[in-house]
Amino acid sequence: MKSSTSDFLTDVQTVNIVIKQIGPNKSLPAFKRIVERCSRQRVIQVSDNPRRLFHCSFIQSSSYTEFSELQQHRRVFAVIGVGFTNGQGEPADKSTRASRESTDSEVSESEQISNAYNKLKSDYSNIICSRCIIIGGKDEEFDLIERHERLCFPSLEDATQLESAVRELMRAIYIVIEMKRVDVSFEKKQEIPCPILPDESRWQVGVDTKSTKSYRKKCLGRCRKQHADYCLLTGLPQLALEAYEGAIESLKSAQDHLWLAAAYDGWASTVCILHAEQMGEINCGAFHRVASMHAMLTIPSIEINTQTGDSLSVSNDSVLRYPSGNKEEMKLQSDFSSPQGHKRHHSDEHVRVTSSMSNGIERNESFGNESGIVSNGSSPSIREEPTKVKASKGLNPLSNFLSDRREKPTKERVMENFKNSIDEFSKFTMAGWLEYETVMRGIMYLILEREYIKLEQFHRDYTGKYLDDSNTFMDHRMKSQICLNSAAMYREIGFLRKQAFYARLSVLFELHVTEGRVRQASDYKIVYPVLFKTLEGYGVELGEPHDIKNKKLGPVKLQIKSLHEIFTAANRAGHRDAAIRHLCFLLQVYYPHLDSSMTTRLFEDLDNLVKATNLVHQLNQTIVVDDGKIIIPGLQLTRFPIIQSPTVLALQSNLAPTIVPNKCQASIFIYTPFAKKADNALLWVTDCPGEVEVTVKNCRGSELVVKDLCLIVEGVNFEPVQARLILPPEDEENQSGSTIRLLGVPRESGDLFITGYSCNIFGLHNECRFFSSNGQKPNKIRVKVLPKLARVYLECSLPRAPIEEDNDEPSAEAVVYSGQNFDHTITVVNNSDIPVRYCGVKIWQPIVQGGPPLICLDDLETHSQEIEGCETTDDLSSFTLEPNGSKELQFHIFGIDPTSTADDLSDEEKVLESVVPLATTHAIPNPDSESNDMDLIPFTGRLLTAEFIVRYHSDITTEDGNSFERKCKLPIAISIIPAVTVSAWHVLPGDSPFSRYIVVDVTNSTEHDAELVYSNSRRMYVLPKETCRVPILSPCCSDVTGGAFHQAKQRGSHMMQKMETERLRLILENHVSKHLDIRWSIPALNLDGQVPVGSLLSSVSLLKQLVLPAISLDFFVNGKQYVSEDDVTVGIGQFVTVEVSIISSLAAEYNGILSLECEQEISHLLGSNDTSSFMLVTGAKKIPFTVDKENKQSATFNLAFIVEGSFRVRPQITPAPGQNALLAEDMFATPVAFSVSTKF
């Protein structure tokens, strides 16, 4: 089998030496090494000037030796026997060993080797020379072998002289052939010996008459042919060319077709060899081309030109380094050029080469000189050829006899001679293979010429007939071989698609079943590598990570078919792992293109293959098949299941650390946004499970079981947690897949890189990388892992009540009656072996505008030593914790009126302010201004939540001084059961202008009687579900001036207004809360508490009314102070004296005019109308006054009513010019009610 097309060419100048193992002991590895060492010596230089190379080939079997007279390169010139003595080799088999033991006494080992060697020599009777290499034997033991033929070595390692001995053998053969070459006596002889083939007489038609001229020419032609062969074998191709021409001349006229065919072939092949020597290196790089048109389009034209330029730069040195025909070196050269990628040589390149070659010499004529040195621009070329030929005549004795009128070997003539040869050979059926070899040499010539189109046509025209069914001379194996050779040839010229086609064809021939024969695993072992190499031709790249969204796959149908064929071949050849790999590749890449029946079948096949053995196939590992000739790269099975969008999740809020930078270290930046990025986003902690969220999708129509799914990471020690998934079949609803979390525990600190995942799918171990969203770059997620930190949790004996579904933090629940106090403890526990150097406690709870807070720590003053760089100001309490230590904190819960929290802004359940308007006063808030009020009332709710928040710093500091903070929380749900609550309130004037009654409607929501204690010792009972009104006398607050709230509303911004209002409210709250102490007790339930008045205290509109107004008016009727709302009864026309005392709380002096107005109330709804005309005032109707904080003034009016009815007399103050008008809220006055009747 030829591994390269050039072998067909190099064969004609190569001497065959058969090398075989002999003797009772065999060692194939050692024998292979010997053959390899011999093969390294296959070329020797036998002459310097001209430089002549002698080629030998060390083969283990010879073929077509019956044609060795016709073509000397088929002849076996020498044999080498390789024997191993006992200890160096193993007996061939047990029977041999047994027989050897039994016959040891009779025939010694050395004798056996000697006999085998002699037999080998006798098998090849025409050999010139022979050698016997004996490993492990002593020289004197092998007397039966000629001394000069023995090569005894103690061991293979000690056989240092092996190479020189082989070279010596080659020289010996050379000398014999050279002697034959110089012997041209046949030219002068009258009776020329006629070389004949062994069976020539059988197929020769007629009888030769030896006396005829024709017979003489035939003999002469044949001798010349042989002479030419010798020239070629001894490294003189130029002379061989001349000799072949002479032979053709003679044989043509003698009509000796077979020998003429051989002579034509010899001539053309010699031209080829000369040409190859000349082109040598150029061609080595020329066989690479693009595989597809697409890639070709992307090659800039300049690159092609450059390549052309490069190809011309051939130096003599490089040719000497890489002599033509040296396959390994040629391969090496081609391998060198392949990574440059997509180099391509045009079929018309030779035209440009010709034109660019110097001196305008026709390239086809420059076939190099005798020494085989390449003729480039500077070397001797065709112009010097006549001189050269003359000079070489001394070497060529035959040249004297040959005509000088030889035709120059043009390209056309070379091809013509190849064709002539093929035509002549075709006349002889038994020379079919010889004909085929000639075809391949012709093809090789076209390769050298880069005539790829002509090559393809030539190949098609001449090889087609061998593959035809009518060709019975060749069996299917030979046809397979022909196809393989074609494939190799197409591969060399870069026609990968053609190569794939012929390789596949060769497989079809190879697997052709003749009658009575069944295909064996060995057949598939042969075809598997061939099929594997076709993948490239079909555009299948096994090595590249496959993107499942890739649309540009190439010829999908062909790829599927070829991959399935490869899978079948691998499976039947027994390459289980390779079969699984190919099958998985097929499913991974082409799943959407497979029909359902095929998919089912493939999955069944996969299942069967997996079940066949207990060994788990590793998809990520490279598989080596066929002694390393085939390497199948690892595969990432990303389609089953599709796992995408990895997102690293931060740790749970109670475990998530934050890096607290060391504030002592002065930063060079005053402010930089980069410095702010303290990498707090993705922080994991050693020994703390981290999570990565991924989307998992099953694209199969059936359920998919994924086992051992876990993360693959780099960087630090990591313990992934394996998951098992059962994914439902894909349907229209489940298009987006499901989201799952993959867990793992980092075991050391440092930078962790999450690179991918591994799983067991279909019984296979699969490892995949995460890819970025565009599928191009591998997605490597970096997570910083902090050292192990302390873990603190809060413990509370209150029952557990989860508040949120996805929160698995501990939580507690408490039930209190409104106004009740509930004392309890909470324990802060450090359950790690790392000390906590700072632990700060905070409470998050509903903001209460008035009254005590919901939760309050008892020991607020406890504070540990401050830690640098740690914000401790907000913490209610702070302390340190020892490893596994704990700290108990006491707290109490106060059952606030749930309506008084600032968090719940529901509008529906407002507790309304008193519906009883203070109609008799001017202090009634204006309904229009109510909406803009800063009131904080509208709260409701029964279930309140609060949270204990503990921040703690582990006693670990990094090198750069940073520390790590964690938080833990304990949410508490507090449900407040209403007991005795405030349902409404209103403010009434008190017993003097400086006091007010706060009338509170208290509701008993319980089922039992409640006792109220207020204003020190006053008691009152409230029936169940009843409301009672509790009047509480409260003095006005003189700390807040009358217009303070109005001034607060004039502030520049809403926030400033709010803040000022709040400040005023707090002053008033402090003032009022002292008087609003209403305690309740329910004896039946043995409960007591405080009526929560938070809602009152947060009501700005209420508190506002307790502000001492700017002007207060006190009435005296008939010298008696008017204190209540009781009507003063008078008769019609009866005069009453009303004295008004004007009191000011203003620091500045206030001037104004006081007058009285009368109004009659019609109804609650319709209000009142002005009835000043019914009131008769005698004396001064308007009295001017001047008051300040120190001085009050009185004004007396005498009035009488002229109409019967109920009237109200209210004062009216008109400010003096220059004075500000008084607002309604600035003046407090109780109207005086008169009941006028006719009778008195």
Added chain:
Amino acid sequence: MATKEFYFAIIGHCDQPIFEMDFPVGEKKTKESEGTRHLNHYIGHAALDIVDEHALTTSQMYLKMVDKFNEWYVSAFVTASRIRFIMLHTHRADEGIKQFFQEMYETYIKHAMNPFYEIDDVIESPAFEQKATLYGRKYLS
């Protein structure tokens, strides 16, 4: 083979067939014809090497007969954008094939100008198929 058979394929830049059609049109798809279609794929794909080689050495779009395997001849046409038209045929009909290629080239250009069509995508237009059928009837009979 008694009847003239044609297999026409448009090959994209990644060697993928983007349009395929058998002539004469309308014959029932038997298992045998499916097999032939498969063989056609292989022959057509193998011929692409020669087509590419021809395309580099000639400025002509129509490359005449470029390959042959068994009874199948392969003719080719390479567009300016290097889209390759391949015709596998059992009988020589150079002139008809040439005209068919020309017409299909025009049809293809019109189709490629559709802003919704991306080069190298499979052609699924019924109008294109109809045109191909029409020209097939006209020139390949």
